[in-house]
Amino acid sequence: MPKISEEHSKIGASQMHRVMGCPGSVALCEKAPPQRPSKDAEEGTKAHTVCERILKGAEPWELVGEVPLEMIEAAEAYVEHIKSLGEGKLLIEYKFHLERLDERAFGTADAVLIKDDEIHVIDYKYGAGHAVEVEDNPQLIFYALGVLEQYKRNKIHLWIIQPRAAHDDGPIRGVIMTRIDLAGWFVKFRSAIIESMKPDAELIVGDWCRWCQAFPICPAQGKIAIADAKHDFTAIEPIELPSGSLLTSDQISAVLKQKPIIEAWLKSVEEYAEQELAVGHDIPGFKVVAGRGSRSWADENEAKKFLLRELKGNAYESKLISIAKAEKYKISIPANLIKVNSGLPHIAPINDKRKAFKRDLSNEFGEVKCD
Numbered sequence: 534m535p536k537i538s539e540e541h542s543k544i545g546a547s548q549m550h551r552v553m554g555c556p557g558s559v560a561l562c563e564k565a566p567p568q569r570p571s572k573d574a575e576e577g578t579k580a581h582t583v584c585e586r587i588l589k590g591a592e593p594w595e596l597v598g599e600v601p602l603e604m605i606e607a608a609e610a611y612v613e614h615i616k617s618l619g620e621g622k623l624l625i626e627y628k629f630h631l632e633r634l635d636e637r638a639f640g641t642a643d644a645v646l647i648k649d650d651e652i653h654v655i656d657y658k659y660g661a662g663h664a665v666e667v668e669d670n671p672q673l674i675f676y677a678l679g680v681l682e683q684y685k686r687n688k689i690h691l692w693i694i695q696p697r698a699a700h701d702d703g704p705i706r707g708v709i710m711t712r713i714d715l716a717g718w719f720v721k722f723r724s725a726i727i728e729s730m731k732p733d734a735e736l737i738v739g740d741w742c743r744w745c746q747a748f749p750i751c752p753a754q755g756k757i758a759i760a761d762a763k764h765d766f767t768a769i770e771p772i773e774l775p776s777g778s779l780l781t782s783d784q785i786s787a788v789l790k791q792k793p794i795i796e797a798w799l800k801s802v803e804e805y806a807e808q809e810l811a812v813g814h815d816i817p818g819f820k821v822v823a824g825r826g827s828r829s830w831a832d833e834n835e836a837k838k839f840l841l842r843e844l845k846g847n848a849y850e851s852k853l854i855s856i857a858k859a860e861k862y863k864i865s866i867p868a869n870l871i872k873v874n875s876g877l878p879h880i881a882p883i884n885d886k887r888k889a890f891k892r893d894l895s896n897e898f899g900e901v902k903c904d
């Protein structure tokens with residue numbers, strides 16, 4: 534999701550994946566109506582602010598009551614990792630203009646640590662739904678290219694810190710690249726930008742559509758899944774969706790590949806409907822209702838004094854730190870204290886880095902007897 538500082542940049546780090554996948558999107562986004570930040574985007578912005586404040590010296594407890602505890606704990610994991618990288622010049626929310634790539638290319642890296650012989654570029658993700666890969670990640674690579682404009686080093690560590698999403702490699706994932714590797718990506722980015730400037734630049738639907746500002750007006754989206762699922766979505770008549778068991782393997786594959794696009798399309802229709810209702814237009818069968826509010830202490834210090842006086846020891850609650858946090862203290866944890874809860878198997882694209890799960894069927898059918 535784009536960060537505030539990159540929002541007005543036509544060629545920003547968070548857009549590179551889309552620019553490379555769909556060259557026509559750059560021109561179409563120019564014509565798209567401005568988007569209200571989604572709830573996820575607002576939450577992400579708040580989570581980044583929490584990280585920045587802790588990194589700049591705020592005590593995590595100072596934020597209790599102001600933002601959810603989960604947001605503070607996630608930010609602590611981010612800050613701890615940065616501290617574990619050792620001494621160096623730390624740049625927080627590092628802004629750059631990658632003019633050599635394109636005059637519209639701007640970016641803001643969450644954190645950058647400059648050392649004598651290497652650079653660490655750290656990107657924080659608060660989202661829990663989609664675990665982001667660190668390898669060949671155009672957003673991180675764009676940040677690294679921006680940093681290299683000013684700080685020349687040969688070894689660049691790229692990090693994704695995503696405390697809330699499950700990933701086999703854990704919440705902190707890193708990869709090392711050289712300046713030569715990055716120079717190759719510079720060429721790829723430049724070619725994609727040149728392609729996007731052609732008057733007939735193609736519109737190509739893909740997972741990059743999820744964050745595309747042009748989604749509500751994109752002519753390519755009208756073709757969502759129609760060809761593959763053989764349903765006429767344009768008629769907007771009641772559609773009978775066949776159950777999975779009635780589809781061929783190829784049809785199932787086609788439908789599953791469209792899942793992110795269909796979800797993004799539904800979301801964009803919902804957001805558009807919300808905007809329409811908000812300005813008084815009618816969408817039959819729907820209305821806008823007030824969101825659930827939340828309560829927080831108006832004055833933390835006064836609340837603390839009051840609760841300590843009234844509740845004494847009950848004013849605070851403490852809980853055990855996580856295994857990951859305990860491991861940071863470099864203690865040896867007895868194996869019998871750790872229970873491994875394996876996740877339920879679930880479907881993933883064939884290019885997913887994890888090994889395919891093989892179910893042991895021998896116990897599921899019992900003994901097979903032959904007459």
Ligand code: SF4
Pocket residue numbers: 551555557558561736737738739741742745746747748751752753754
């Ligand atoms: S919605 Fe998808 S296909 Fe359409 S312009 Fe955006 S990225 Fe391209």
